[in-house]
Amino acid sequence: MPDYNFLVVEDSPTMRQLISFALKRIPGSRIVEANDGIDALKKLSAQKFDVILTDINMPIMDGLKLVSMVRNDPAHKTIPIIIITTEGAEEDRKRGLALGANAYIAKPIQTADLLTVVNEILGNKS
Amino acid sequence: MDKEASSISKKVEEFLQVFKKGEEFTQELLKENEKLRYKVAQLEELTKFSGRDGDVKLHTLEERIKILEDENKSLLGRFRQVEEENKDFANRYVEVESENNNLANLYVASYQLHSTLDFNESLKIILEIVMNLIGAEEFSITMLDEKTNELSIVAQEGMGPEARASIKLGEGIIGKAAKSGEAYYREGDPTNLKGVDYTHPLVCIPLKIKEHVIGVIAIYKLLVQKQAFSNVDYELFSMLAGHAATAIFSSKLYSQSERKLTTIQSFLDLLKEK
Numbered sequence: 001m002p003d004y005n006f007l008v009v010e011d012s013p014t015m016r017q018l019i020s021f022a023l024k025r026i027p028g029s030r031i032v033e034a035n036d037g038i039d040a041l042k043k044l045s046a047q048k049f050d051v052i053l054t055d056i057n058m059p060i061m062d063g064l065k066l067v068s069m070v071r072n073d074p075a076h077k078t079i080p081i082i083i084i085t086t087e088g089a090e091e092d093r094k095r096g097l098a099l100g101a102n103a104y105i106a107k108p109i110q111t112a113d114l115l116t117v118v119n120e121i122l123g124n125k126s
Numbered sequence: 127m128d129k130e131a132s133s134i135s136k137k138v139e140e141f142l143q144v145f146k147k148g149e150e151f152t153q154e155l156l157k158e159n160e161k162l163r164y165k166v167a168q169l170e171e172l173t174k175f176s177g178r179d180g181d182v183k184l185h186t187l188e189e190r191i192k193i194l195e196d197e198n199k200s201l202l203g204r205f206r207q208v209e210e211e212n213k214d215f216a217n218r219y220v221e222v223e224s225e226n227n228n229l230a231n232l233y234v235a236s237y238q239l240h241s242t243l244d245f246n247e248s249l250k251i252i253l254e255i256v257m258n259l260i261g262a263e264e265f266s267i268t269m270l271d272e273k274t275n276e277l278s279i280v281a282q283e284g285m286g287p288e289a290r291a292s293i294k295l296g297e298g299i300i301g302k303a304a305k306s307g308e309a310y311y312r313e314g315d316p317t318n319l320k321g322v323d324y325t326h327p328l329v330c331i332p333l334k335i336k337e338h339v340i341g342v343i344a345i346y347k348l349l350v351q352k353q354a355f356s357n358v359d360y361e362l363f364s365m366l367a368g369h370a371a372t373a374i375f376s377s378k379l380y381s382q383s384e385r386k387l388t389t390i391q392s393f394l395d396l397l398k399e400k
Contacts, residue, residue: 013251014258018258111223
């Protein structure tokens, strides 16, 4: 069973816990949490991640800026990114995907939906 | 005369020989006839026997077909039964998954609510739960001042300046919900709204410690992607009514006691110095 490293970027402890809770259901998952974009970049430079899950509205550095920076960084540009946000309008979704996010999930999240998207990205059948 | 008698005698002799040959031929024919009759009888017997055997075989095959048909029916029945069970399991799996999701939401919400004794942090966590887990865009938390009997907004999200900062107990939907302690849910589609009316919230959740109301959570507008309230939302409302109230109340008491402790400590330090 392969190990998967997830980086959860959220300023809300409630959402961080809820997302981590869901990801723990994937066998071999290891979760690292970050409070904002800057914190996420620090953690990205310290270890490799298989998927980044990020909110948009965060202090210091928001999720869209993080997506853009990751996509322009040769060391990390191929890491799949899932945006999880309260911004559920179609134009927000398009903007997030245009910046290079692989998937866009609007809050409130359903664990099953989140796991389906993550497994699709990881290429898992489950 | 003798010649004539000898000729007749010869002819008689010849006739007798022909007659004898005829007799022998007839005997042979009779024998052959007997043989043929025997063969016919044998064949008839054989045909009779073959017919009976065919009937037995046919009967056996018919019975076998019947058994196989019964088995086939039984297998089809079992297959349908397994298919139904499979469907039931699939439905149950979806239900369990949904229940799992609900429990995870409730667990995380209650865990976070009781993770702090800081009043402002408690309010922030309630805002996070209402926004992220329920999917509200505009909402407020009001607290009841028992001296003035007024509800004042202590935290809000997305609300415009036209929202009233305080409401009298018993006044309007929010005031009535606070007075009665009963949750209020506006009827109809929560997404089918022309605009936000701060006097007509979608939901009012009185925050109660036992039967004592300390405040109200009022939701005025849902996120654009939130189509309707689900079962877990009502579970969360019910959980918030009790847990958010105790979290706010205990953090408020803790803050007050911390302040008092600091004041007393300062007095004690002053007394020691003197």
